[in-house]
């Protein structure tokens with residue numbers, strides 16, 4: 001099996017004691033590539049350290065997470081830093097912009113700032129011909145409204161940790177070249193995701209863990225890791241009535257297309 005975990009934060013401190021073992025378990029499980037979404041400057045060096053240690057396997061992105069915008073007085077400097085790192089030669093290859101997005105779960109006070117930060121990052125993505133990795137929590141209406149502005153701008157990207165309904169999927173699908181990141185939530189008994197998993201074609205679907213968060217069944221409640229993307233693959237296969245191998249092959253092709261992995 002050849003899987004890509006399109007969203008893994010295993011540079012997080014939660015893996016400080018056993019990160020190499022976690023990478024090894026991913027490889028053993030057939031997860032050949034781990035895409036690393038950036039959060040902000042506080043964890044960026046750890047992300048690049050991991051990418052340098054596993055070149056060709058752990059592939060970094062650059063961006064500013066919406067919850068790192070909120071009451072951070074320096075969020076504009078953070079965006080400037082992302083832009084500098086994208087342009088400063090000799091740059092490492094950067095595979096995407098993100099994660100960015102809107103997160104109104106903790107507070108809705110920073111919608112304007114999060115939107116401005118997201119729009120700035122979308123411009124960087126378009127300019128660099130990179131996919132944008134989008135985080136959305138308690139903000140689908142605001143997200144659809146924002147992303148609709150880019151319909152004619154040849155933007156591509158991933159709605160990461162997608163767990164919304166069929167109607168939301170259909171509205172987003174028409175906003176650009178977007179694919180949908182399916183993770184551990186799909187395995188939760190109460191997720192009610194079967195209809196949307198049936199509807200999204202594998203050509204618009206990528207698999208992810210969001211490790212260390214959103215751990216799939218049967219490990220729900222424990223730390224997530226990239227090897228567990230196999231459980232997400234299994235679930236999608238069950239719902240679509242096809243083999244896990246076919247899900248792996250076709251979602252990996254989708255990920256390779258969206259990240260331009262050659």
Ligand SMILES: [Zn+2]
Pocket residue numbers: 007009037099210
């Ligand atoms: Zn994430």
